[in-house]
Amino acid sequence: MTAMMAYHSISKWSGALWSGALSGALGVCAIVAIVRPAVAEPRAVVELFTSQGCSSCPPADKVIGELAKDPSVIALSMPIDYWDYLGWKDTLADARFSARQQAYSRVRGDRGVYTPQVVVNGSAHVIGSDREGIEEAIDHKVDGVMSVPVSLALAGKQITVSVAASNKSPAAMHGEVWICSISKEVSIAIGRGENRGREITYHNVVRNLLKVGDWNGSAGSWTVPLENISRDGVDAAAVYVQDGSHDRPGPMLGAAYTSLH
DSSP states (O other), X not given: OOSOBOOOSOOOOOHHHHHGGGTTTOOBXXXXXXXXXXXXXXXXXEEEEEOTTOXXXXXXXXXXXXXXXXXXXXXXXXXXXXXXXXXXXXXXXXXXXXXXXXXXXXXXXXXXXXXXXXXXXXXXXXXXXXXXXXXXXXXXXXXXXXXXXXXXXXXXXXXXXXXXXXXXXXXXXXXXXXXXXXXXXXXXXXXXXXXXXXXXXXXXXXXXXXEEEEEOSSOEEEEEEGGGTOOTTOOEEEEEEEEEETTEEEXXXXXXXXXXX
16 A cells, blocks of 8 residues: 555545634643643654555554654654545544645645655655655754744643744744644554454554644743543643644644653
8 A cells, every 4th residue: 555646535624623622722821830841852753644454554653663762753643544445444543634644745746645654844755664764854954844942841730832932044933833632552453454363553643633823933832721632542742833734734843742641
């Protein structure tokens, strides 16, 4: 399934769907108490588009597990749903991740939608099992990319997202701020399809995504009730500031990651 394919008939994201749960709950505020701050300024956000129904994906899932141990990399698994018709419905898949992958392809102007696919820092795409290629993409320096300090902090039943002011290029002067609910490890026994009979462990699986605000280059912070990002199995969170919009995602400007327990 590493052959490229065009993916059609995916639903457009709805801003209300992604951010409605936060309506009235988010606000710019000062950080009163900071608990367990996340390490700022990682060098890369690595997104893996994977599927339980893809026989080529397990090596890539393993690579993401290895990258997840590197504190300078925020490695995320985003399971897609377009292979579900092959005999096994992916139990972690979300149609919004399929749409995100397709949106990246539209921005690049190609039809590079396949599994396993990694997108590094919102721009370069690499076969997900190609560890060397992923490292090369991480090390490739682009002005403004991952240049904005971002942090996450827990205080009581809230999590605060802080984004520093930009002092870099004009490309890093705006962006959208999104928070990911994450399950660090999920083991799935697959009963049918190309991976039938296998138990595969997925790492840093994104279970939900919520937009917390827009960033205009000035320092800002947003406080989110933990109940808005928590669900069964969620034990970590990541936040990223990304140029563009949810349907036309651009380069990553900054990100942070923290455990919730």
